[in-house]
Amino acid sequence: MALPLLAGGNTLLGNLASFQAHAADIEGYRALVCVFLFGGMDCHDTVLPFDTASYNQFVTARKTLMSTYDALPQGSSRAQNQLLALETASNPFGDRQFALPPQMNGLHSLFQQGKAAIVGNVGPLLEPTNRTTFNNRSTELPKRLFSHNDQQSTWLSFAPEGAQVGWGGRFGDAVSGANTEAVFSQISLFGSTVFLTGNSVGAYQIGTDGVPTIRVVEAAPAGVSDMLRDHFASVGSTRQSLFEQDFIDISRVSLDANDKLALATETPLDTPFPASSLGSQLRAVAETIGSRQAIGAKRQVYFVGLGGFDTHSNQAQALPGLQQTLSDAMTAFYNATEELGVADQVTTFTAADFGRTLTANGDGTDHGWGGHHFVVGGAVRGGNIYGDIPIAQLGHNQDAGNGRLIPTASVEQFAAPLGQWFGLNNQELATALPGLANFPNGALGYI
Template sequence: MTKVNASRREFLRVSSALSASGIIGSASIPFALNLATMGSAAAQTSTGGYKALICLFLYGANDHANTVLATDSTSWNQYTTVRTTNEAGSIALPPVGSNGGVIPITPTSAQSGRSFALHPNLASLKTLFDNGRAAIVSNVGPLIVPTTLQQYKAASVPLPPKLFSHNDQQSLWQAYAPEGATYGWGGRMGDMLASTNAYPVFTAISVSGNAVFLAGRNVNQYQVSGSGAVPIGGLTGALFGSTAGGNPLKNIITADNPNLFQKEHAAVTNRAINAQSLLSPAMAPAGATGVPNPSQYTNPNNGASATNGLAAQLQTVARIIAGRSALGAQRQVFFVSLGGFDTHDFQRTAHADLMARLSHALTYFDGVMSNLQGTDMRNQVTLFTASDFGRTFTSNGDGTDHGWGAHHFVVGGAVKGNNIYGDFPVTGLKHSLDVGSGSLLPQISVDQYGATLANWFGISNSQINDIFPNIVNFSNRNLGFMSS
């Protein structure tokens, strides 16, 4: 075999070429390799103080029509007619004022002849909405250009690829392209702002596994567990019964080597060790002396108390935000998720539990941010929801099927809350936005939604054009739901 004799610089050049070609995508690089951006403290620039942006992805496609509802008489009659079936699993919710009925909300900006409500288990989220720290953005979805129903049916304008496919639309929401995309808009924002952080490796952080949303061209996501940074096993404590084994193991896995791949592996391992050693002591502890532990939530279907995994993820985010000064962080993008939204069956009970967990977790996080180690951080931290797509308005008996546009929540102190942004679509079937079975043709693009968040985050207009390639096709690039 011919010995490969190439420099580390050459290896990185080739690796970058492979990544750019799509052969090796940054979103698919394992945890340790995602530490490639670890380095010495970078020169910081003024960004007007710390800010964090959190993507909460609702995996499986949230049924938006049972999350935010129009309750004026015309809309409610259409809703109950279509969503009430003879099946035991009928998905229609009880009306306002009835036992377990939908919860009315009053947006600041009235939409003529319309009234609105939230799912019965979003009572705590209603409080955030009423207090101006939560807003609803209606009928959001992937679009390339503004599209009418006639244009959609005739395919006379470019349409998003592979509509109604879970994996592809998850990727399209997070990364502009179907499954196989190599970078997302959270990671691209990280690219633009990583230089403001002392340690760029802590710019894009996932508490929910690998997410293409956080993969940038230069910045790679740093994945943490619920307890924080993931250590390399065996470096501390006893190794095969010996407390002296840690140092020899570290020497073995970080030793320099003439073999190019082994040499790079050792360098990456060193960066992983260094990152863990920085993040772990910087994070606030969990519990009474640091970030309070979330209470258990109540399952609305059986009244049982249970641990809310989403609240636990948000506690980890809060613990990292609390360490922002120790890490020299000015801008951070986070990713958390809640699964189980693919409600083709048993939707009414499954969705009720999901709404309870969502409301409980967001309320817990708002409370933590209101007094994070003595500081109100709510104006500096914004959370937004995303999901594969919306669901059909029609029922398949006891569930719903794949749709397109959907309503989403934005939560935080900088949000211009207590309002619904965008014209709330007509309730029912066979209207100007119905692409089939009541599935909504979006009227707000993911690019517009993301660009509004990016503007608040400190991304310039020219950078927004780079991050969101289709934003130039939309006249309204800022939807107005964020304060300056």
């Protein structure tokens, strides 16, 4: 994976020289891994009603889509007797029960083992909102709702497209003093992302096939690349031009970081991973976590991604395979953290543009708002559903129209337990999640 030698804005090379410690020294190792589901996964078709009354309501609300599932050659994976019931440690939903589709048997198993939790109806909010206040516009709403790019950015940074700093980056700012090699604190396997960028930390991009390279060095003829490396190592501070000096200094740091990570991640894992893009990304994350001591990392934030969730049509054909991919990859990754002996020190969570409508548009669904998400790790208070899962009907208090869920938990409430577990104190958490103060119920207690 080639990176440009010099890039502007909030990129790795634009931030290499600006890391600063903002938090007291933090002992031990902890890592957060964000699995972003691009396109907006249908939460209604992921955490499904399972008690007979609720299931029948769901089928009625989604009659055309459920008929499409029924017509599949292999039969419907959404038939009630095919679903994987969730046996929760406690049940705040009364007689209502829930299940996962059979394609998510790995995550179902982790849930039943107490290693995974579900957080219901999360999404961007500026203040608590319901159907009444949404319809009469008496609460302030996030900008550009239901837009893919803007809601991706809002989930990751609390602002629409064009935002410069994400909450994963703010977490990195707070604990940057814990890392000997700060360049390895924020690592993306899915290209550039605002999520990992802070005010003093920036994203280091790696590929599933290894560490990145610098194009001007990689593209040089045989022998010239070694000469460039030697040149960057021997000059820099002697240059009269500040541009040349910075160019060479940043390149030297980049080359040193790439070499160090390449050496540190040479030991393979025994845990098998699925041969999918997400599986490959999470394997690379696990291998990098395995090198944490060699690269001097005590706190890390990772970003990986899986696309294809914009299921306006053909949802019955597309979504089950995506769910299988997600579940298999996340399960393999958890198993790898067990192999590495860091299951209690790594927490993985899903995020997405938005959920989708309860109503079907025929054989698919439309853009929604709130959605349900998974959190996995040895430190998670698993086997429970946190937050809320509204009833599978139209017109309830959290329905913005067509079964588009108005979130009952903000992204800040979802993120706060992750930040606390990561090591942020109350002041640092308030800085990283400035909107948290607008929600009197505070953080969710899943970790």
